[in-house]
Amino acid sequence: MYSSTLVVKSHLSAQRLRRAPRLRAQLPPAAVRCELRRLVCSRGAPWRHRDTRGGTRFCAHALRRAVVRIVPLAPAVILGQLSALYPHRTRAPHTQTCFLQNALHVTTYLPALRGDVVAIVVARMLQIDALLTRRDVDEMRARSVAMTTPDDDDDQIFEMEELHVADTKLQTSDKGQLFACLDDLMYVMFAYIHATCWQHNGDEETLNWKAASSLYRELAAAFRRVVLPTHESSHVQYLAFYICSFRPTLADAFLDLLWKGFLDVNASAVARQNCAAYAASLLVRARYVAAATVRTVLTAMAAWIHRYIDGGVDALARPDRAAHLAFYAACQALFYVVAFRHEELARSPGGHAWLRSLNLQRVVTCQLNPLAVCPAAVVLQFASVTRALQIAYCYTVVEHNARNTIPVARDSRASLADALASFFPFEPYVLPKSRRFVATPTLYREFKLSKPDAEKGRKKMEEEDGEEGEEEDDFLHYGSSPGFKRAHLALSPPLLCDMAMSL
Numbered sequence: 001m002y003s004s005t006l007v008v009k010s011h012l013s014a015q016r017l018r019r020a021p022r023l024r025a026q027l028p029p030a031a032v033r034c035e036l037r038r039l040v041c042s043r044g045a046p047w048r049h050r051d052t053r054g055g056t057r058f059c060a061h062a063l064r065r066a067v068v069r070i071v072p073l074a075p076a077v078i079l080g081q082l083s084a085l086y087p088h089r090t091r092a093p094h095t096q097t098c099f100l101q102n103a104l105h106v107t108t109y110l111p112a113l114r115g116d117v118v119a120i121v122v123a124r125m126l127q128i129d130a131l132l133t134r135r136d137v138d139e140m141r142a143r144s145v146a147m148t149t150p151d152d153d154d155d156q157i158f159e160m161e162e163l164h165v166a167d168t169k170l171q172t173s174d175k176g177q178l179f180a181c182l183d184d185l186m187y188v189m190f191a192y193i194h195a196t197c198w199q200h201n202g203d204e205e206t207l208n209w210k211a212a213s214s215l216y217r218e219l220a221a222a223f224r225r226v227v228l229p230t231h232e233s234s235h236v237q238y239l240a241f242y243i244c245s246f247r248p249t250l251a252d253a254f255l256d257l258l259w260k261g262f263l264d265v266n267a268s269a270v271a272r273q274n275c276a277a278y279a280a281s282l283l284v285r286a287r288y289v290a291a292a293t294v295r296t297v298l299t300a301m302a303a304w305i306h307r308y309i310d311g312g313v314d315a316l317a318r319p320d321r322a323a324h325l326a327f328y329a330a331c332q333a334l335f336y337v338v339a340f341r342h343e344e345l346a347r348s349p350g351g352h353a354w355l356r357s358l359n360l361q362r363v364v365t366c367q368l369n370p371l372a373v374c375p376a377a378v379v380l381q382f383a384s385v386t387r388a389l390q391i392a393y394c395y396t397v398v399e400h401n402a403r404n405t406i407p408v409a410r411d412s413r414a415s416l417a418d419a420l421a422s423f424f425p426f427e428p429y430v431l432p433k434s435r436r437f438v439a440t441p442t443l444y445r446e447f448k449l450s451k452p453d454a455e456k457g458r459k460k461m462e463e464e465d466g467e468e469g470e471e472e473d474d475f476l477h478y479g480s481s482p483g484f485k486r487a488h489l490a491l492s493p494p495l496l497c498d499m500a501m502s503l
Contacts, residue, residue: 115218122222131224187434271327280333281426302358319369331370335382342385360392372401
């Protein structure tokens with residue numbers, strides 16, 4: 001932990017401060033501003049000692065503790081200065097990491113400020129995260145992997161020099177600096193969450209439920225206020241993903257928060273769509289979410305969709321993203337979860353009957369035509385799965401949509417809806433240093449399919465049909481046949497999802 005030192009030569013004794021109500025009523029902001037500015041980049045020891053000039057040298061945190069004991073309004077002033085003096089996102093990663101560590105340390109002796117400090121920190125981290133698009137993050141990750149995996153062992157001596165040069169270019173570039181800065185900040189936040197919620201008992205760690213539930217409420221408040229209205233964040237939302245893994249109760253509470261946010265008709269369209277996207281992505285990617293919870297959420301989601309169809313769909317209604325954005329968000333979430341967790345859901349007791357009770361056939365054939373609006377990768381995957389399970393028949397609708405798709409002029413609202421349609425919040429975490437907290441087999445579900453498995457399935461399908469030498473994809477031809485023998489071989493959920501998410 002970095003800390004700062006400040007030479008304080010007090011002209012007013014502690015006794016005088018206690019006797020002066022006016023001085024006790026407020027703290028001079030200039031003094032706090034000066035002290036916090038030193039906090040950004042200086043280091044020091046957590047004890048006090050005498051210097052040669054007779055002054056008293058305090059750790060900056062020890063100074064705050066002393067001031068807070070004397071001045072009742074000091075915490076409010078300190079919080080304001082923390083927000084005002086927070087380093088700009090273009091500052092060096094070391095500077096921002098140092099400030100974040102000290103800001104979090106403030107909450108150890110001013111616990112009443114922790115919720116506000118967490119909100120400030122999350123908002124500033126989100127500003128950096130928003131500047132890194134998914135393509136930028138993937139490129140940075142690919143370059144890092146390429147630099148650390150030499151192809152030829154004989155050239156390792158020369159490649160080490162190239163790696164050093166490439167790594168220097170990566171860190172000095174604007175995107176590379178943001179990438180490294182966000183990675184360091186996420187690492188500090190993950191470590192802080194872990195240290196706050198877990199306590200050591202010898203060689204074992206036990207969850208401090210009181211501390212974990214309190215920190216979750218503060219993170220959830222910051223998430224609802226800052227993260228949900230923001231589109232295309234890539235990593236900051238994993239703070240909620242990580243703390244929800246500590247106990248199923250936290251995951252259920254987070255899903256309840258998202259579902260209530262989706263049902264809030266006073267919320268913006270972006271916030272409601274993001275709530276549906278976060279809920280679906282969490283259900284698909286989080287291993288700690290039980291199948292029973294998935295069934296509960298999907299049952300409520302399907303019931304809402306059917307009520308929407310019953311109450312708001314005219315016989316002459318046409319697909320309109322801007323007018324029915326919440327409906328399409330719910331449909332996409334439902335299709336996405338069913339497509340990628342169908343095996344677990346179908347194997348559970350009564351799972352197939354429960355999938356039939358969702359009445360997915362009515363959803364895909366309604367007048368609003370959600371298959372025409374949802375992303376193509378999700379639609380094709382969902383069509384393959386539902387056909388294999390014989391719970392819905394989508395390929396006829398898919399073919400109809402493909403034939404009737406023509407270029408049209410779109411307004412800004414439609415363009416916004418198109419952009420929101422491809423948002424999957426909990427896609428693979430790619431920051432190399434901090435990913436060890438969340439990218440673990442016990443927490444995160446990866447969807448991968450090796451190429452030989454896909455080729456084996458394709459050859460088996462061709463042998464059954466008597467087709468030799470045919471290599472082109474024919475997903476849209478399945479709707480013309482009522483059979484199901486090729487449904488489980490036509491598409492693979494993990495393969496199609498990873499291909500779509502990489503676009």
